[in-house]
Amino acid sequence: MVEDRREALLRAAILVFLREGYQGASVKAITEEAGCATGTFYLYFPSKDDCLSALIDRLYERVLAGVAAARAGETAVTDKLWVSMEAAVRVFDHERQLAAVVLRDAPGASPLFRDRLDRVRRTLAALIAEDLAEAGMDAWERECAARMLEGALGEVLVWQMAQDPGPSRLWDAGQVVRRLFWRGCGLPAREAAVVPESP
Amino acid sequence: MVEDRREALLRAAILVFLREGYQGASVKAITEEAGCATGTFYLYFPSKDDCLSALIDRLYERVLAGVAAARAGETAVTDKLWVSMEAAVRVFDHERQLAAVVLRDAPGASPLFRDRLDRVRRTLAALIAEDLAEAGMDAWERECAARMLEGALGEVLVWQMAQDPGPSRLWDAGQVVRRLFWRGCGLPAREAAVVPESP
Amino acid sequence: MVEDRREALLRAAILVFLREGYQGASVKAITEEAGCATGTFYLYFPSKDDCLSALIDRLYERVLAGVAAARAGETAVTDKLWVSMEAAVRVFDHERQLAAVVLRDAPGASPLFRDRLDRVRRTLAALIAEDLAEAGMDAWERECAARMLEGALGEVLVWQMAQDPGPSRLWDAGQVVRRLFWRGCGLPAREAAVVPESP
Amino acid sequence: MVEDRREALLRAAILVFLREGYQGASVKAITEEAGCATGTFYLYFPSKDDCLSALIDRLYERVLAGVAAARAGETAVTDKLWVSMEAAVRVFDHERQLAAVVLRDAPGASPLFRDRLDRVRRTLAALIAEDLAEAGMDAWERECAARMLEGALGEVLVWQMAQDPGPSRLWDAGQVVRRLFWRGCGLPAREAAVVPESP
DNA sequence: AATGAATGAGTCTTCATTCAT
DNA sequence: CATGAATGAAGACTCATTCAT
Helix, strand or coil, X not given: CHHHHHHHHHHHHHHHHHHHCCCCCCHHHHHHHHCCCHHHHHHHCCCHHHHHHHHHHHHHHHHHHHHHHHHHCCCCHHHHHXXXXXXXXXXXXXXXXXXXXXXXXXXXXXXXXXXXXXXXXXHHHHHHHHHHHHHCCCXXXXXXXXXXXXXXXXXXXXXXXXXXXXXXCHHHHHHHHHHHHHHHCCCCCCCCCCCCCCC | CHHHHHHHHHHHHHHHHHHHCCCXXXXXXXHHHXXXXXXXXXXXXXXXXXXXXXXXXHHHHHHHHHHHHHHHCCCCHHHHHHHHHHHHHHHHHHCHHHHHHHHHHHHHHCHHHHXXXXXXXXXXXXXXXXXXXXXXXXXXXXXXXXXXXXXXXXXXXXXXXXXXXXXXXXXXXXXXXXXXXXXXXXXXXXXXXXXXXXX | CHHHHHHHHHHHXXXXXXXXXXXXXXXXXXHHHHCCCHHHXXXXXXXXXXXXXXXXXXXXXXXXXXXHHHHHCCCCXXXXXXXXXXXXXXXXXXXXXXXXXXXXXXXXXXXXHHHHHHHHHHHHHHHHHHHHHXXXXXXXXXXXXXXXXXXXXXXXXXXXXXXXXXXXXXXXXXXXXXXXXXXXCCCCCXXXXXXXXCC | CHHHHHHHHHHHHHHHHHHHCCCCCCHHHHHHHHCCCHHHHXXXXXXHHHHHHHHHHHHHHHHHHHHHHHHHCCCCHHHHHHHHXXXXXXXXXXXXXXXXXXXXXXXXXXXXXXXXXXXXXXXXXXXXXXXXXXXXXXXXXXXXXXXXXXHHHHHHHHHHHHCXXXXXXXXXXXXXXXXXXXHHCCCCCCCCCCCCCCC
């Protein structure tokens, strides 16, 4: 099936990018990992760049979908923020390889990816900033805080992914970040989240 | 003078890496920016990789030097942490282009740079984690918090550097991160720092 | 067909090396001679060095094959030597360009090639030395004699190949060397070989 | 003194060429070996090529000088040949490094050197061929024989020089070649030469 | 005469992309 | 749809040579 091939290529690309970095990964390496011929890659992606772009899009689709679903169940703004953060961490944890590739390799790879990444970061930052209405910060401070949160989660993710041995404690680290950010914004204490079953 | 040439090349490299990314930057572009011939580059750096490595080292020498100097004037652990953060922000602000290149491009460029970067990140994280002794967190939480802080500062820096028009509010953003992190760790409130003259 | 391409490249390499020397020959020149693009070269050889290595191997495969075949038909040691020399000359004559490249360029090009060449020279020298058992020389003298023969044949080949105009008299020169060496070793006179049809 | 510098450079060049091959040797390596700056090389040689040319010339000046001196003491043609060969071996033995560089590296390095080398080889070959008048060979056979002798001596030299450990038996090997060649040409037996003191 | 930093042409090699089969 | 041989532009790096000091 057509989608299977594309899927296999994307999955292979994640693995190879993770291993070799975006620039270090050759299309040949990706197709070998995916078990098909070099030319086949170009039946599914116009270029190598488009493949990474697709991965960026995929990560944020999933993050945004998770966040949106979580927010849909809440009405209070602080509740929305609390569950949004949990949802984001959950997606990062579930898609850890994808997320590590996108957050680690995309910013340095080219202005193209920087921009594409920033578009979605902006979207998320806007949501967070909005939710911080009750935190007693001005608009610019809220945007700072939102970027800070994004950076913190990203770094914690990449850090955990680099820890070769032992089980990654990504989920736990995400909870620490959430609690710290929450308190840092001066919001009222909340109880911890349940640990999800690992993927 | 020999150091002038090397300095000019490093400065040119920062500009070109910032503009084109590490991989996108050709040695020819760097030497053109520096106003010398291609071969001259190799009189000062064994390879393009060594040039980026030198930039990584340079950033962290400066950060560590700034942090060490600031800490030397304090005795209480929380004071040490508070001034360390200010010092780090000050260096990032002062060396914003260098910092943006290193933090944005190095992680994705190759495992080599990832490792080199991580060595120093670990050093800083250890300092921060140590200073958090009074924050009532266990060792692992403190390490999480330290990584979180590093990621937050890095992201805020890169974000501000990407804002082409208008004066970057990097220093202010750094203060916001510091306050938020401080409160997030449950440490007692402090007054704000004075804005330094911009470079 | 795959072997055709590789063959065409090897043949082109021989011509270009002959014309420009190994170091003077660029990969571009070889591929132009072969009628393909530069990159194609690297589909068939990991590097320019490997191309020359392949030529060295090829020459000695053919020499050894020819010698082995000739020896197989003889039982007396002096007969073996006599036909071995004829066979070697025949291969050199038949593969004159290949032989000229290998014998003229390889020794000076790099220790790598020197060693590779010497491995096979040693093999041949050992054969010859063995066959000289009845010539009343000690082991070391026989080895000297063998090396002398190899040098003599090589030089005569390169000399004839450098004679641009007129038909090369390589075969005849080889016969002269054989007779002279034979008598020099004190072996009983033999009748001359038939001139083979030229290639 | 001017000639000292030039001499030091030539000697350094021999060592470096021997170690790295002509193409592999950089002018920088030669000047480092000679203990002077890169630019100094060009005060004594117009180019790297001219340096090797000078070495080629030097080798043959010495060979020809030795041969001429030896011949001057003889009247009979066969005596002339006999002492010429001894003289040539003596020079090769005495200037073994120079000879190895010239004979091993020059032929493959460029047509330029091939020609320069051939001019002198031709001179020697002509002498030898002339001396073989009484050997009952026609002119062409005599030329073949002369080339054969040159190739044999060269190969024996390079072979011995490649033997790293132990004292090179170059002189002895030269005697073996001389005896074998002599008998091969059908000339009357001679007694062996005295071993010269080693350099 | 001596220096050695600077030059820049030229080389090998890689790899994203195409296209005939 | 799939293949993988072929392409050729681009880039890192080397090194013979020059020249200001």
